[in-house]
Amino acid sequence: MANIILGEKREEVKDGDNIRAACEELGVPFGCKKGVCGACKIIIEEGEDNLGPLTAKEEEMEDRDETHRLACQATIKSGTVTIKVETVDDEEDKEIDEHYLDEETSED
Numbered sequence: 249m250a251n252i253i254l255g256e257k258r259e260e261v262k263d264g265d266n267i268r269a270a271c272e273e274l275g276v277p278f279g280c281k282k283g284v285c286g287a288c289k290i291i292i293e294e295g296e297d298n299l300g301p302l303t304a305k306e307e308e309m310e311d312r313d314e315t316h317r318l319a320c321q322a323t324i325k326s327g328t329v330t331i332k333v334e335t336v337d338d339e340e341d342k343e344i345d346e347h348y349l350d351e352e353t354s355e356d
């Protein structure tokens with residue numbers, strides 16, 4: 249069993265599983281859940297090596313670097329990973345997110 253830690257909270261994840269459900273429990277914000285909007289971007293504070301390899305969607309992240317992952321895409325191999333939530337202060341990012349979510353909910 250692996251663990252995700254955010255602040256004072258900890259969630260267990262089965263080895264090899266996607267970390268999305270645990271991150272939702274921990275309060276990470278989500279949008280598309282498809283690796284597109286970037287709303288679930290997290291900063292890995294400790295245990296990066298315990299995460300699975302980057303997914304194709306993560307490889308496409310604009311500001312991709314060693315410490316940023318997408319919580320809707322990443323898997324955990326085992327052990328413990330400590331994360332921090334990326335705060336979105338950039339208005340442009342918010343507009344992109346809202347645009348995407350509008351498309352997602354549109355039925356016509």
Ligand code: FES
Binds near residue numbers: 277286318319
């Ligand atoms: S929720 Fe949109 S990229 Fe993860």
